[in-house]
Structure formats: C-alpha cells, structure tokens
Amino acid sequence: MTTRKRSSSSRRSAAPRFTVPGIAIKDAQKLIDLLQMRLVALTDLAMTLKHIHWNVIGPNFIAVHTMLDPQVDEILPMVDAIAERIATLGGEPNGLPGGLVATRTWDDYDVGRANAIEHLGALDMVYQGVNEDHRAAVDAVEDLDLVTQDMLIGQLERLELFHWFVRGHLESMDGSLITEGAKTEAGAQRKVRQARKKA
Secondary structure (H helix, E strand, O other): OOOOOOOHHHOOOOOOOOOOOOOOHHHHHHHHHHHHHHHHHHHHHHHHHHHHHHHEEOOOHHHHHHHHHHHHHHHHHHHHHHHHHHHHOOOOOOOOHHHHHHHOOOOOOOOOOEEHHHHHHHHHHHHHHHHHHHHHHHHHOOOOOHHHHHHHHHHHHHHHHHHHHHHOOOEOOOOOEOOOOOOOHHHHHHHHHHHHHHO
16 A cells, blocks of 8 residues: 655645744744745755765865865754754744755756866855855845844854865966856866866
8 A cells, every 4th residue: 555645845834823022923934934945055055065075086085075074064053053943933944855855946966976176166156156145144134033144144154164165276376266257066167177178
C-alpha cells in the first residue's frame, strides 16, 4: 500500500496567531516571510560551500578546502538563529529540502569538479547575490523590528568577511577582480580560465 504524502513545498505557513509584544501581526508576517527567504539562502549557501569543499581540485586545493569548513561552521548557526527568530515571531520556519527548493528563486550552483580558483570565481557570484539580498533584508526590516535587523547586521558582517576571503584569491595586482563583468557562476568560471591562459 502506498500512501501519498503532502509535499513540504505545498505546505503554507498560516499567519501567526501571536507574536512578540510591540509588533503587529501583519508586521510579524512580513518579517517571517523575509526571514524564511534568508533561511533558504543561507541553508543553500552552506550546502554550496560543502559541495565546493568536496569538489575542489588543483594546486590551491588545500587552501580552499580548509577555508570553507569554518565558513559553514558559522553559517549553520546563522540559519538556526533565523529559524528561532521566525518561531519567536509566531511563525513556522521551514527547513525541509522540498520547501527550500520550492521557495528559492535561483538555480543550483552549476560548477562540479573544478580547479580551486574556478570554484572561487563562481563562489564570488554566490556571495555577491547572498550578501546583496541580506543587505536588502537589513534595510527592509528597519522600520519593522530592530531586534531582527540587529541579528541580520551581525550576520552580514561575517558574510561580507567570508566574501572578502574568496575575493582575495581573485584580485589582480592592479586591484581588479579577474571575474570582473561576470554575471553568472559559469561566466565567472570562464573568466578565471581566460585569466589563467593569459598568465
């Protein structure tokens, strides 16, 4: 006998019936929706970092391989903090794989087994998108909830630091990035390959 399970992607979180004192239910719902997207983005980032960690090759293998795990170790507690804030606001955080995939608005990371610098070029694009969206979330919650904003600001400081770690490998002596002008992960990977051929 086969039973049909309801997909986590079809599960809708009901409007909160309660929230923290001083925040209106409608504002709590806005915060919950925004935080759910940050939960999805940071969970996806952590899994992308592990994918790169497992698939990086080449002369800079060990430097990149060992650089990524500490980032994952800091990002996963950020996900937990966001989920707990959603629950505190009266929402239901969804970290189930189906819900994450159904909610996200971007494609999977599209680089497999590749040279360390190629992966870092693509990862630069990933961090750029995550950090831009996190910064937009900081701005969006300013008039709704300073506690949530403070949490997001603290996370953004670390995410921007990790982005700098990645970009340190991609910076030319003149201060430009070898991935300059790339719009996609694959495009950044191509730019890295072109730069390596010129070197």
